[in-house]
Amino acid sequence: MTTLNEPLYRDDYLNAGYGVKSWFLTLDHKRIAILYLISITFFFFIGGFFAVMLRLELMTPQGDIVTAETYNKLFTMHGIAMIFFFLIPSIPAVLGNFFVPMMIGARDLAFPRLNLFSWYLYNVGGLFTLYTMVTGGIDTGWTFYAPYSSSYTLSDPVPVVVGVFILGFSSILTGINFLVTIHKMRAPGLTWFRLPLFIWASYATSVIQVLGTPVVAIALVLLGFERLTGVGIFDPKLDGDPILFQHLFWFYSHPAVYIMILPSMGVVSEVVTCFARKRIFGYKFMAFAIMGIAVLGFLVWGHHMFISGQSIYAGLVFSALSFLVAIPSAIKVFNWTATLYKGQIEFRTPILYAFGFIGLFTIGGLTGLFLASLATDVHLTDTYFVVAHFHYIMVGGAVMGYLAGIHYWWPKMTGRMYHEGWAKFSALILFVGFNLTFFPQFILGFMGMPRRYYVYPPEYQVLNVMSTAGASILGLGYLIPMIYLLWSLRKPKTAGANPWNSTGLEWTTPSPPLPHNFDEVPEVTHEPYIYEGGSHPHAVPVSDHEAAHE
Amino acid sequence: MIVPKKIYYRVALALLVLFILTIAVAFVHLGPFNVYIAVTIAVIKATLVVLYFMHVRYHTRLTWIFASAGFLWLIILFVLTLADYATRS
């Protein structure tokens, strides 16, 4: 903690070194988080560009701006960019990297070099994928289903498969780093049940990354092997089994949804308690629910395969198990609402996004039950209902949580405050734009419009036009934050150490933090969210830090 | 902790013996038991590698938990996948 006797200015992590080398060879988890932020934002806008093209094509029933082949490539590359290169690394690699050490009172992650290495792996994987995107694309769908991908497609999936394989290791290494850090580097007194829920969420996510990702890596290796050597693994013509690919793929890719959503749930828990000025309702239930979702998430993958030729018996089992996931998910939603109940809610930008998350995740989760039921799924499989469902989870849930976190921690990461009015405005239009884009897709899917076609019968046009109109509002809702967040970097670092009066350890450091986070390792003597009853033991007089930055 | 080299040599020798045994058994016709024996030997070999070469034997309970979690998840993968393959009509 800064006192008046010390020099008035100390270098924060952003000023601690200058030049390209100080960034590209940095071992500071905070700088690596910023590197990740730049990389994933780049891929977010690439994926967004493909989405714009898709929605433009779907404005009219006939094909107008692209051919059928190009359309197949567009939705494939949209999915690959958004899922593998944006959503999966989004919160863990950016906010987790930055805040997992800070929230447990550590000076860095357990393996700083491994952390930097995983950022490089991410970019190498990204380069392979970009190479394919600019040299002809890939049309297999982001799921790479065999035998189409291994034997029939005219595009070349191998570079992307290699890219996603490499990216997988980046994800595994981040997971291992977090697990070791959370086990071994917690501040004295920070017992498991004093951990902020964001740490629980990061822990559960890491478990999934470490245990799930190797399986998709194996599936992709086998796919590449079959394609390059002609040895039959998945292609029935070569005595392979195509459903085996789906088993291996979804063993990872269903839990991957929880890699996206659990960190968002962690962020929402932080934001809801902070801006409702209340303890989280049912802390232990929240922690167990996170772990429960992570484990149960591994038992349900077959719900993606009800009509694939999987046995009816397995379908029944997977259907029943899928319903179980609803229980911990519901616990979380109810506990957030119970936390908000009678809270003194301060309507700042982060909690607006958290509200968006709670509502949209609930819709996404409940529509998932339609798809987990065997009978309704037969009707809804591969329709726009599925597209709408997972966008409610991934965009309405995961991205809203990511933006809640970015807005909550931006003052800590940069030392600057963004323009509150613009931020609230864009949170609002994101919510409106999102629902206008994706709600009509539920109806379209229910009416029977299949996904992945670039032409459709004219009676579907009105709803498709609504969806495209919504997408343009949604796009604006993503551009505005880019502008005001970047704009805020021109201002002096006056956000103060703890602008929201939060109780987390990360807020006891100056904003932006010093290179080693804490001068003294903090000692923790209490549960995480002591918001009732005015000031809390961690409160650092903001004036100290403002003095430190004059 | 430092493991005496002697132990590594013994484990390596055991692995070689099991390897030769695997090949030898393959030449004896035992019907379905060929597979069972081959898989059993493979499991023993893997266990030796994990316990000694990967040092799990000398580590804390936490390491044991994580190492077993990997195998537990492998079992989940096999059991639920077989729930499909074993019940196809």
Ligand SMILES: [Cu+2]
């Ligand atoms: Cu799923």
